[in-house]
Amino acid sequence: MSIKIKKAQSTDSPFLAQMILQSSRADKQFGIFDLIFGHQDDKKTLENLEKLIQTKAKNQCHFSNFLIAEIDGEDVGSLCSYEPRISTTKTFLDALDEIGCSDGNKIFLEIQEACDFELNTRTLVFDFMEELEGYMDVGVLKSLMQKSLLTARLKGYRIVQSMVEIGSLETLLYYKKLGFKEVQYKECELYREKFGRTGLVLLALEF
Template sequence: MKIRKALSQDAPFLAQMILQSSRADKQISIFDVIFESKSDEETLANIEKLTTTTAKNYCHYSNFLIAEIDGECVGSLCSYEPRIATKETFLESLKEISCDANAEDFLEILDSCDFELNKRTLVFDFMEEIEGHMNVGILKALMQKSLLSARLKGYRIAQAMVEIGSLETLLYYKKLGFKEVKHKKCELYKEKFGRAGLILLAFEF
């Protein structure tokens, strides 16, 4: 297995991982709400654009590590600094790709489930594997590599958010050493996605 930094040409694979992660066995994700796409192909095309904008939003390819086995991309992990990849940066990216029509909806959902993250933590997201490659240590390898870089930047705490009811994802994070810190129930989130809200997890290293 090889772990490497993502490149701009990895955008199609990253879009696939972002959509897979954000849907997490639901019918729709936050990206379906933002883009109001008519098909998965359209949603993926817009997420691809989002990973390569000038504004470095949290989906930007530069925040990702990719796992490869025999030259095939099999897993991803995004780690970003919330003080850099802010809500404002995300909105700038949406404007850049002319997809900001539903920005208010996005902000409303985000604000209703906001944990007010400590800006001195690193946030993990989109930790995913492709089907057929589950449980071969991919996520652990991605996380170890990411934590190594995080230590060099002076970080000591990594955080992640998982939907209440997303049991498989929660189990993955707990296996990697994350602990539950807070729960936040949110009516708007439940109304949009059928999940009661979010769980904040943390890992000290």
């Protein structure tokens, strides 16, 4: 089973939207994008995500930040790696305005201000590292990460960070298996109220 890694294109938006939604929910009934887009049905939420992926504003969900894993011609996994000095909070809010979803700005800012970490802008951030059910334990995520780290090294980065929900034990164990270490915990009452999870764990990997 050969895994091919490719850079995402705008035409990959439907698959990327699926992976982003899957990642943001993290085995919960709903995630941050359900809140931002007003708890609409999955079809409408995915349509909004597809638009967000293709905005002129290079937000963290932009297709240019993604790698896709492919097996036998089928897209099976994704990994977003973005530079927080470029894909900023303002860029994300600009992207929401661009697709006509500015109502989600207040919700996003409220959760971020209460629950987010102060990320070092000289590090790279991993997000939306996901794979389709049926392709777990075949090396999809490891292949995506290795390719992304190689590109990051060429850009001069030596540290990558990622965030995982407290209580997502399987995800946390997998990140640790890949070499990530826990850096900081942040418990957040608002996060518990909105998502039923205690808060977030900041992870880092030096490479």
